[in-house]
Amino acid sequence: MRERLLAAEKIKAIEWRDGTLHLLDQRLLPLEETWRAYDSAVEVAGAIRDMVVRGAPAIGISAAYGVVLGARQRLAAGGDWRAALEEDFRALAGSRPTAVNLFWALDRMRERLARLKEGEGVLAALEAEAVGIHESDREANLTMAQLGVELIRKHSGNPQALLTHCNAGALATGGFGTALGVIRAAWLEGLVERVYADETRPWLQGARLTAWELVEEGVPVSLNVDGAAAHLMKTKGVSWVIVGADRITADGDVANKIGTYQLAVVAMHHGVRFMVVAPSSTIDMSLQSGEEIPIEERDGRELLEIGGKRVAASVEAVNPVFDVTPADLIDAIVTERGVVERPNAAKMAELMSRKRLH
Numbered sequence: 001m002r003e004r005l006l007a008a009e010k011i012k013a014i015e016w017r018d019g020t021l022h023l024l025d026q027r028l029l030p031l032e033e034t035w036r037a038y039d040s041a042v043e044v045a046g047a048i049r050d051m052v053v054r055g056a057p058a059i060g061i062s063a064a065y066g067v068v069l070g071a072r073q074r075l076a077a078g079g080d081w082r083a084a085l086e087e088d089f090r091a092l093a094g095s096r097p098t099a100v101n102l103f104w105a106l107d108r109m110r111e112r113l114a115r116l117k118e119g120e121g122v123l124a125a126l127e128a129e130a131v132g133i134h135e136s137d138r139e140a141n142l143t144m145a146q147l148g149v150e151l152i153r154k155h156s157g158n159p160q161a162l163l164t165h166c167n168a169g170a171l172a173t174g175g176f177g178t179a180l181g182v183i184r185a186a187w188l189e190g191l192v193e194r195v196y197a198d199e200t201r202p203w204l205q206g207a208r209l210t211a212w213e214l215v216e217e218g219v220p221v222s223l224n225v226d227g228a229a230a231h232l233m234k235t236k237g238v239s240w241v242i243v244g245a246d247r248i249t250a251d252g253d254v255a256n257k258i259g260t261y262q263l264a265v266v267a268m269h270h271g272v273r274f275m276v277v278a279p280s281s282t283i284d285m286s287l288q289s290g291e292e293i294p295i296e297e298r299d300g301r302e303l304l305e306i307g308g309k310r311v312a313a314s315v316e317a318v319n320p321v322f323d324v325t326p327a328d329l330i331d332a333i334v335t336e337r338g339v340v341e342r343p344n345a346a347k348m349a350e351l352m353s354r355k356r357l358h
């Protein structure tokens, strides 16, 4: 299956070329495909904050390249470049709070710096580390896609209706996608009759990004308002809800795009299976439970306005952009290290003690 998946890997959102980071501006998709070039860590932090790049693994990969850019600038400026680089680490870490992949990638870059040998080229070492983070995410996507397909097939080998939320596809990762990677692979294996894509208010990652990715690849997809999910589960024979994650705790609780929690509650009511697909860089064993996950709140104008035009009454808006699904509502967490069914603390600890499968 790996070769078929690689052949289907077409969409990219991140490119590192000639020492510059290129990002596909996801705010403009699907109407415009505009690439932007970044030469400094502060600019990359701004791109993450402003959602030019989004999706947990993609944020982590971009931040890693941001450190390379920061180091290059600081070294060129002379003086105490290590102290100056701390400002870049701070700017990148302050860009968004929920996806742990960002902090995981920054930690890896920091550790690489700490391991530098006498006379070793700083920039070459950091660049190799960032490229390694990017490449290993791509590999992890392929492994998860295969594991997710096996899980779907274990329950039924027939074409089936799947529902997804937000965008956990190629645009959100370094490769094939997490949740959307499983869905894509399931389509290639003849296991998909139709995908229902929640539009995902207020940023419309489902309408703009997931629908675009699936249409580009010829996967049958219908777009629905977020509030239609329960009705679709009841009337369209949805067999799986498949979503990505921004942070998974030691207990197996999952933070993901706002609306994921209510999907899991509704899925349980309808006997629909609930799968979370995420690389182990999304697992934060330092937090025991979901209550400890910082939940990003964004500007209320994201709800009050559409395309810069006011649509709501004169009212205060509350705009948490992630929520936490408790482990006991989750059937399976699929990672590149393996699959955890009915997650709990013991199973998460065992998973994290394993080596990568690939």
Ligand code: MRU
Residues within 6 Å of the ligand: 054, 055, 056, 057, 099, 165, 166, 167, 168, 169, 172, 173, 177, 178, 179, 205, 243, 244, 245, 246, 256, 257, 258, 321
């Ligand atoms: O606000 P976003 O678009 O960065 O939120 C993205 C999500 O919630 C995704 O589901 C998650 O990051 C997984 S992406 C593989």
